[in-house]
Amino acid sequence: MLAVVRKQLRSHPALIPLFIFIGGGAAMSLLYLARLGLRNPDVCWDRKNNPEPWNKLGPNDQYKFFTVNMDYSKLKKDRPDF
Amino acid sequence: MAHPSQLGFQDAASPVMEELLHFHDHALMIVFLISTFVLYIIVAMVTTKLTNKFILDSQEIEIIWTLLPAIILILIALPSLRILYLMDEINDPHLTIKAMGHQWYWSYEYTDYEDLGFDSYMIPTQDLAPGQFRLLEADHRMVVPVESPIRVLISAEDVLHSWAVPSLGVKMDAVPGRLNQTAFIASHPGIFYGQCSEICGANHSFMPIVVEAVPLEHFENWSSLMLEDT
Numbered sequence: 021m022l023a024v025v026r027k028q029l030r031s032h033p034a035l036i037p038l039f040i041f042i043g044g045g046a047a048m049s050l051l052y053l054a055r056l057g058l059r060n061p062d063v064c065w066d067r068k069n070n071p072e073p074w075n076k077l078g079p080n081d082q083y084k085f086f087t088v089n090m091d092y093s094k095l096k097k098d099r100p101d102f
Numbered sequence: 103m104a105h106p107s108q109l110g111f112q113d114a115a116s117p118v119m120e121e122l123l124h125f126h127d128h129a130l131m132i133v134f135l136i137s138t139f140v141l142y143i144i145v146a147m148v149t150t151k152l153t154n155k156f157i158l159d160s161q162e163i164e165i166i167w168t169l170l171p172a173i174i175l176i177l178i179a180l181p182s183l184r185i186l187y188l189m190d191e192i193n194d195p196h197l198t199i200k201a202m203g204h205q206w207y208w209s210y211e212y213t214d215y216e217d218l219g220f221d222s223y224m225i226p227t228q229d230l231a232p233g234q235f236r237l238l239e240a241d242h243r244m245v246v247p248v249e250s251p252i253r254v255l256i257s258a259e260d261v262l263h264s265w266a267v268p269s270l271g272v273k274m275d276a277v278p279g280r281l282n283q284t285a286f287i288a289s290h291p292g293i294f295y296g297q298c299s300e301i302c303g304a305n306h307s308f309m310p311i312v313v314e315a316v317p318l319e320h321f322e323n324w325s326s327l328m329l330e331d332t
Contacts, residue, residue: 033165041168087187087191
């Protein structure tokens with residue numbers, strides 16, 4: 021399969037940028053979906069040991085992938101404990 | 103507020119809306135460039151006498167017309183994602199206001215320090231004073247201090263509504279049984295108008311939102327006055 025693709029790429033080098041961009045885009049989408057599935061506190065995988073991860077949110081944690089202006093680790097907790 | 107035959111966005115009154123404006127200009131410029139280019143190519147193709155019936159393929163032009171659109175898309179996507187994450191940041195608000203949607207008015211609650219709550223009905227057209235805006239004015243405005251991050255918690259008491267103020271770059275659905283959160287900073291003092299943005303019945307077009315940004319001293323005086331009245 022890969023040998024066939026490599027042979028075709030040698031005679032049609034214009035396909036290389038195509039593979040790079042489409043492959044890169046697919047990889048980035050899958051990686052982000054995996055991050056959402058595994059790291060998002062709204063998702064529960066283990067009903068016995070970690071049933072409601074959305075109840076364990078910390079005041080300093082960053083849950084989003086990217087922050088522009090905020091440094092969440094510098095926030096202070098100003099809410100009462102339960 | 104919106105102007106007659108307005109084409110673009112309203113002037114930005116918050117940093118987020120400024121970013122949205124600039125991004126829109128950036129993306130629109132790219133769109134105009136591509137459209138002009140395509141139109142030129144079409145005209146050139148249609149009006150040329152040069153033809154070559156024997157071109158089978160060309161690797162160079164294929165590389166160019168793969169690389170260039172990919173680069174253009176990346177140039178659009180990176181600022182777009184940056185603004186997306188910027189809009190979601192709630193940076194330590196100074197004030198929390200609850201906006202509840204009803205049929206057909208908004209009610210605002212300022213419960214950080216005291217229990218201040220009031221309803222905001224549209225001023226009917228026949229009761230407008232000269233100079234006021236039809237279908238946009240409300241009897242009680244939501245007053246906020248200028249240049250302070252404000253958190254707005256939005257919900258509804260009956261049906262779906264949506265709390266939107268275009269010049270602040272804010273729109274959030276008011277869903278009964280759900281609490282939605284948004285935030286904004288009013289960059290300068292002023293009065294900012296918006297309208298309910300989710301169909302909610304007969305008077306959906308007649309429940310406007312008016313936000314008035316004032317210096318902190320004036321906000322404190324206003325809230326003391328409102329507390330005395332209610």
